[in-house]
Amino acid sequence: MSITTTTHLNFRGEARAALEFYQSVFGGDLAAITYADAHAVTAADEAQQIMWGQVASADGFRVMAYDVPAHTPYDPGTIPVFISVRGADAAQITRYWEKLADDSAIIVPLGQAAWAPLYGMLKDRFGVTWVLDVEATWPAS
Known part of the structure; x- marks a missing residue:
């Protein structure tokens, strides 16, 4: 299953x-x-x-x-969820980033990070926070 x-x-x-x-x-x-x-x-x-x-x-x-219908209480809260898009292809992650970045607030610019070859965070025009990164291999602990 x-x-x-x-x-x-x-x-x-x-x-x-x-x-x-x-x-x-x-x-x-x-x-x-x-x-x-x-x-x-x-x-x-x-x-x-x-x-x-x-x-x-x-x-x-x-x-x-x-x-959410008007008769139902709705409070999106402060950063209630991140959507993480992770992949192995830096060019593809960059293409997604460039499209999502349109009319968004950049929280962390797309670039190299200590934990990933490519990482960025933004809040899109709908208030959704996205994390995009290229996966890195980490030794098991």
Whole structure:
């Protein structure tokens, strides 16, 4: 048996825009089901918001998102989650970084770090914090 874990992001009315942006960065397929599609509308102005959505690419990137309805309390908190994108190809990590960096706040510029040949952290236009790095081999302790 194998399992897969997927980061699931919560938004208030921005899930579709976020998923479209992540698809533009990582490629893959975008699936989105609105509250109207699922016959689960609780407020007419939220009918076209996302009840379930995801972007999944052939190279393994996957993220899910939904819009928290107004009747449900929602507080995104302070850095409640990081999405870590790690790979072996520095050029590919750099391409992802350059696309994610558009309209973002750079926390740690992409560059060499003591623990990785390439590492960077940013907060994107949707308030999601991303960590991108090239994996390093560490001896087992």
